[in-house]
Amino acid sequence: MQTRRETLKQSAVVAGLLASAGFPQFAQAAFNKTAFDAKTVQDAVKAAGGGAVAESKDVTITGPDIAENGAVVPLGVSTSLSGVKQLLILVEKNPSTLVALFHVSDAVDANFSTRAKMGQSSDVYAVAIMADGKALYAKKEVKVTLGGCGG
Incomplete structure:
Protein backbone atom coordinates (compact mmCIF):
# COMPACT_ATOMS: atom_id res chain seq x y z
CA MET A 1 0.00 0.00 0.00
CA GLN A 2 1.33 3.41 -0.97
CA THR A 3 1.54 6.29 1.46
CA ARG A 4 0.11 9.70 0.58
CA ARG A 5 3.66 11.10 0.44
CA GLU A 6 4.76 8.42 -2.06
CA THR A 7 1.67 9.03 -4.18
CA LEU A 8 2.27 12.80 -4.22
CA LYS A 9 5.94 12.24 -5.11
CA GLN A 10 4.96 9.95 -8.00
CA SER A 11 2.39 12.50 -9.17
CA ALA A 12 5.09 15.18 -9.22
CA VAL A 13 7.37 12.88 -11.25
CA VAL A 14 4.57 12.13 -13.74
CA ALA A 15 3.77 15.86 -13.97
CA GLY A 16 7.42 16.58 -14.71
CA LEU A 17 7.52 13.92 -17.42
CA LEU A 18 4.33 15.25 -19.00
CA ALA A 19 5.64 18.81 -18.91
CA SER A 20 8.94 17.79 -20.50
CA ALA A 21 7.03 15.88 -23.17
CA GLY A 22 5.18 19.03 -24.16
CA PHE A 23 1.99 18.52 -22.18
CA PRO A 24 2.06 21.36 -19.62
CA GLN A 25 -1.73 21.36 -19.21
CA PHE A 26 -1.56 17.77 -17.89
CA ALA A 27 1.31 18.61 -15.58
CA GLN A 28 -0.78 21.38 -14.03
CA ALA A 29 -3.72 19.02 -13.59
CA ALA A 30 -1.60 16.30 -11.98
CA PHE A 31 -0.74 18.17 -8.77
CA ASN A 32 -1.97 21.45 -7.32
CA LYS A 33 0.54 22.26 -4.54
CA THR A 34 -1.21 25.49 -3.56
CA ALA A 35 -4.50 23.67 -2.96
CA PHE A 36 -2.87 20.89 -0.94
CA ASP A 37 -0.91 23.42 1.16
CA ALA A 38 -4.04 25.48 1.98
CA LYS A 39 -4.91 25.79 5.67
CA THR A 40 -8.65 26.55 5.32
CA VAL A 41 -11.53 25.06 3.34
CA GLN A 42 -12.14 28.33 1.43
CA ASP A 43 -8.42 28.73 0.56
CA ALA A 44 -8.24 25.16 -0.77
CA VAL A 45 -11.40 25.64 -2.87
CA LYS A 46 -10.06 28.93 -4.24
CA ALA A 47 -6.68 27.35 -5.12
CA ALA A 48 -8.55 24.56 -6.96
CA GLY A 49 -10.38 27.14 -9.08
CA GLY A 50 -13.65 27.49 -7.16
CA GLY A 51 -15.43 30.58 -5.90
CA ALA A 52 -17.46 31.04 -2.74
CA VAL A 53 -18.88 27.76 -1.47
CA ALA A 54 -22.63 27.15 -1.27
CA GLU A 55 -24.34 24.15 0.32
CA ASP A 65 -20.13 9.25 12.42
CA ILE A 66 -17.40 8.00 14.76
CA ALA A 67 -13.96 6.93 13.53
CA GLU A 68 -12.35 4.43 15.90
CA ASN A 69 -8.91 5.12 14.42
CA GLY A 70 -8.09 8.55 13.02
CA ALA A 71 -5.17 7.11 11.03
CA VAL A 72 -7.51 5.49 8.48
CA VAL A 73 -10.87 7.21 8.12
CA PRO A 74 -12.86 6.09 5.04
CA LEU A 75 -14.35 9.08 3.22
CA GLY A 76 -16.26 9.37 -0.03
CA VAL A 77 -17.59 12.07 -2.33
CA SER A 78 -20.17 11.82 -5.11
CA THR A 79 -22.52 13.89 -7.21
CA SER A 80 -24.94 13.33 -10.08
CA LEU A 81 -24.51 16.90 -11.36
CA SER A 82 -23.22 17.41 -14.90
CA GLY A 83 -20.55 20.03 -15.60
CA VAL A 84 -18.41 19.10 -12.58
CA LYS A 85 -14.68 19.69 -13.17
CA GLN A 86 -13.28 18.66 -9.77
CA LEU A 87 -14.41 16.92 -6.61
CA LEU A 88 -12.57 17.67 -3.36
CA ILE A 89 -12.54 16.06 0.08
CA LEU A 90 -11.46 18.39 2.88
CA VAL A 91 -10.99 17.90 6.63
CA GLU A 92 -11.44 21.29 8.29
CA LYS A 93 -9.22 20.73 11.35
CA ASN A 94 -6.33 18.94 9.60
CA PRO A 95 -3.08 20.96 9.29
CA SER A 96 -3.59 20.88 5.50
CA THR A 97 -7.32 20.73 4.88
CA LEU A 98 -7.36 19.21 1.36
CA VAL A 99 -7.28 15.41 1.55
CA ALA A 100 -8.12 14.48 -2.05
CA LEU A 101 -8.75 16.23 -5.37
CA PHE A 102 -10.35 14.31 -8.25
CA HIS A 103 -10.52 15.65 -11.82
CA VAL A 104 -13.89 14.81 -13.36
CA SER A 105 -15.56 14.94 -16.75
CA ASP A 106 -19.11 14.02 -17.75
CA ALA A 107 -17.69 10.73 -19.08
CA VAL A 108 -16.68 9.72 -15.52
CA ASP A 109 -19.00 8.51 -12.77
CA ALA A 110 -18.36 11.20 -10.15
CA ASN A 111 -18.15 8.83 -7.19
CA PHE A 112 -14.83 8.47 -5.36
CA SER A 113 -13.64 7.13 -2.04
CA THR A 114 -10.37 7.26 -0.14
CA ARG A 115 -8.96 7.00 3.35
CA ALA A 116 -7.68 10.00 5.27
CA LYS A 117 -5.79 10.73 8.46
CA MET A 118 -7.66 12.81 10.99
CA GLY A 119 -5.91 14.02 14.14
CA GLN A 120 -9.13 15.12 15.84
CA SER A 121 -12.88 15.32 15.41
CA SER A 122 -13.76 17.68 12.56
CA ASP A 123 -16.24 18.69 9.91
CA VAL A 124 -15.47 16.94 6.62
CA TYR A 125 -16.45 18.62 3.36
CA ALA A 126 -17.17 17.30 -0.12
CA VAL A 127 -16.91 20.10 -2.68
CA ALA A 128 -17.89 19.96 -6.35
CA ILE A 129 -16.24 22.66 -8.45
CA MET A 130 -18.32 23.32 -11.54
CA ALA A 131 -17.16 24.39 -15.02
CA ASP A 132 -18.39 27.94 -14.30
CA GLY A 133 -16.37 28.12 -11.05
CA LYS A 134 -19.29 27.59 -8.66
CA ALA A 135 -18.33 25.52 -5.63
CA LEU A 136 -21.08 23.37 -4.12
CA TYR A 137 -20.57 21.45 -0.90
CA ALA A 138 -21.92 18.99 1.61
CA LYS A 139 -20.48 18.53 5.09
CA LYS A 140 -20.50 15.90 7.80
CA GLU A 141 -19.07 15.84 11.29
CA VAL A 142 -16.74 12.91 11.99
CA LYS A 143 -15.78 12.25 15.60
CA VAL A 144 -12.34 10.68 16.09
CA THR A 145 -11.76 8.55 19.21
CA LEU A 146 -8.07 7.72 18.56
CA GLY A 147 -5.96 10.38 16.84
CA GLY A 148 -4.29 9.60 13.52
CA CYS A 149 -1.77 12.46 13.24
CA GLY A 150 0.79 11.45 15.84
CA GLY A 151 -1.90 10.90 18.47
Whole structure:
Protein backbone atom coordinates (compact mmCIF):
# COMPACT_ATOMS: atom_id res chain seq x y z
CA MET A 1 0.00 0.00 0.00
CA GLN A 2 1.33 3.41 -0.97
CA THR A 3 1.54 6.29 1.46
CA ARG A 4 0.11 9.70 0.58
CA ARG A 5 3.66 11.10 0.44
CA GLU A 6 4.76 8.42 -2.06
CA THR A 7 1.67 9.03 -4.18
CA LEU A 8 2.27 12.80 -4.22
CA LYS A 9 5.94 12.24 -5.11
CA GLN A 10 4.96 9.95 -8.00
CA SER A 11 2.39 12.50 -9.17
CA ALA A 12 5.09 15.18 -9.22
CA VAL A 13 7.37 12.88 -11.25
CA VAL A 14 4.57 12.13 -13.74
CA ALA A 15 3.77 15.86 -13.97
CA GLY A 16 7.42 16.58 -14.71
CA LEU A 17 7.52 13.92 -17.42
CA LEU A 18 4.33 15.25 -19.00
CA ALA A 19 5.64 18.81 -18.91
CA SER A 20 8.94 17.79 -20.50
CA ALA A 21 7.03 15.88 -23.17
CA GLY A 22 5.18 19.03 -24.16
CA PHE A 23 1.99 18.52 -22.18
CA PRO A 24 2.06 21.36 -19.62
CA GLN A 25 -1.73 21.36 -19.21
CA PHE A 26 -1.56 17.77 -17.89
CA ALA A 27 1.31 18.61 -15.58
CA GLN A 28 -0.78 21.38 -14.03
CA ALA A 29 -3.72 19.02 -13.59
CA ALA A 30 -1.60 16.30 -11.98
CA PHE A 31 -0.74 18.17 -8.77
CA ASN A 32 -1.97 21.45 -7.32
CA LYS A 33 0.54 22.26 -4.54
CA THR A 34 -1.21 25.49 -3.56
CA ALA A 35 -4.50 23.67 -2.96
CA PHE A 36 -2.87 20.89 -0.94
CA ASP A 37 -0.91 23.42 1.16
CA ALA A 38 -4.04 25.48 1.98
CA LYS A 39 -4.91 25.79 5.67
CA THR A 40 -8.65 26.55 5.32
CA VAL A 41 -11.53 25.06 3.34
CA GLN A 42 -12.14 28.33 1.43
CA ASP A 43 -8.42 28.73 0.56
CA ALA A 44 -8.24 25.16 -0.77
CA VAL A 45 -11.40 25.64 -2.87
CA LYS A 46 -10.06 28.93 -4.24
CA ALA A 47 -6.68 27.35 -5.12
CA ALA A 48 -8.55 24.56 -6.96
CA GLY A 49 -10.38 27.14 -9.08
CA GLY A 50 -13.65 27.49 -7.16
CA GLY A 51 -15.43 30.58 -5.90
CA ALA A 52 -17.46 31.04 -2.74
CA VAL A 53 -18.88 27.76 -1.47
CA ALA A 54 -22.63 27.15 -1.27
CA GLU A 55 -24.34 24.15 0.32
CA SER A 56 -26.04 21.73 -2.09
CA LYS A 57 -28.17 18.62 -1.74
CA ASP A 58 -26.66 17.38 -5.04
CA VAL A 59 -23.24 16.76 -3.46
CA THR A 60 -22.79 13.83 -1.08
CA ILE A 61 -20.11 13.18 1.55
CA THR A 62 -19.82 9.76 3.14
CA GLY A 63 -17.89 8.74 6.21
CA PRO A 64 -18.39 7.29 9.66
CA ASP A 65 -20.13 9.25 12.42
CA ILE A 66 -17.40 8.00 14.76
CA ALA A 67 -13.96 6.93 13.53
CA GLU A 68 -12.35 4.43 15.90
CA ASN A 69 -8.91 5.12 14.42
CA GLY A 70 -8.09 8.55 13.02
CA ALA A 71 -5.17 7.11 11.03
CA VAL A 72 -7.51 5.49 8.48
CA VAL A 73 -10.87 7.21 8.12
CA PRO A 74 -12.86 6.09 5.04
CA LEU A 75 -14.35 9.08 3.22
CA GLY A 76 -16.26 9.37 -0.03
CA VAL A 77 -17.59 12.07 -2.33
CA SER A 78 -20.17 11.82 -5.11
CA THR A 79 -22.52 13.89 -7.21
CA SER A 80 -24.94 13.33 -10.08
CA LEU A 81 -24.51 16.90 -11.36
CA SER A 82 -23.22 17.41 -14.90
CA GLY A 83 -20.55 20.03 -15.60
CA VAL A 84 -18.41 19.10 -12.58
CA LYS A 85 -14.68 19.69 -13.17
CA GLN A 86 -13.28 18.66 -9.77
CA LEU A 87 -14.41 16.92 -6.61
CA LEU A 88 -12.57 17.67 -3.36
CA ILE A 89 -12.54 16.06 0.08
CA LEU A 90 -11.46 18.39 2.88
CA VAL A 91 -10.99 17.90 6.63
CA GLU A 92 -11.44 21.29 8.29
CA LYS A 93 -9.22 20.73 11.35
CA ASN A 94 -6.33 18.94 9.60
CA PRO A 95 -3.08 20.96 9.29
CA SER A 96 -3.59 20.88 5.50
CA THR A 97 -7.32 20.73 4.88
CA LEU A 98 -7.36 19.21 1.36
CA VAL A 99 -7.28 15.41 1.55
CA ALA A 100 -8.12 14.48 -2.05
CA LEU A 101 -8.75 16.23 -5.37
CA PHE A 102 -10.35 14.31 -8.25
CA HIS A 103 -10.52 15.65 -11.82
CA VAL A 104 -13.89 14.81 -13.36
CA SER A 105 -15.56 14.94 -16.75
CA ASP A 106 -19.11 14.02 -17.75
CA ALA A 107 -17.69 10.73 -19.08
CA VAL A 108 -16.68 9.72 -15.52
CA ASP A 109 -19.00 8.51 -12.77
CA ALA A 110 -18.36 11.20 -10.15
CA ASN A 111 -18.15 8.83 -7.19
CA PHE A 112 -14.83 8.47 -5.36
CA SER A 113 -13.64 7.13 -2.04
CA THR A 114 -10.37 7.26 -0.14
CA ARG A 115 -8.96 7.00 3.35
CA ALA A 116 -7.68 10.00 5.27
CA LYS A 117 -5.79 10.73 8.46
CA MET A 118 -7.66 12.81 10.99
CA GLY A 119 -5.91 14.02 14.14
CA GLN A 120 -9.13 15.12 15.84
CA SER A 121 -12.88 15.32 15.41
CA SER A 122 -13.76 17.68 12.56
CA ASP A 123 -16.24 18.69 9.91
CA VAL A 124 -15.47 16.94 6.62
CA TYR A 125 -16.45 18.62 3.36
CA ALA A 126 -17.17 17.30 -0.12
CA VAL A 127 -16.91 20.10 -2.68
CA ALA A 128 -17.89 19.96 -6.35
CA ILE A 129 -16.24 22.66 -8.45
CA MET A 130 -18.32 23.32 -11.54
CA ALA A 131 -17.16 24.39 -15.02
CA ASP A 132 -18.39 27.94 -14.30
CA GLY A 133 -16.37 28.12 -11.05
CA LYS A 134 -19.29 27.59 -8.66
CA ALA A 135 -18.33 25.52 -5.63
CA LEU A 136 -21.08 23.37 -4.12
CA TYR A 137 -20.57 21.45 -0.90
CA ALA A 138 -21.92 18.99 1.61
CA LYS A 139 -20.48 18.53 5.09
CA LYS A 140 -20.50 15.90 7.80
CA GLU A 141 -19.07 15.84 11.29
CA VAL A 142 -16.74 12.91 11.99
CA LYS A 143 -15.78 12.25 15.60
CA VAL A 144 -12.34 10.68 16.09
CA THR A 145 -11.76 8.55 19.21
CA LEU A 146 -8.07 7.72 18.56
CA GLY A 147 -5.96 10.38 16.84
CA GLY A 148 -4.29 9.60 13.52
CA CYS A 149 -1.77 12.46 13.24
CA GLY A 150 0.79 11.45 15.84
CA GLY A 151 -1.90 10.90 18.47
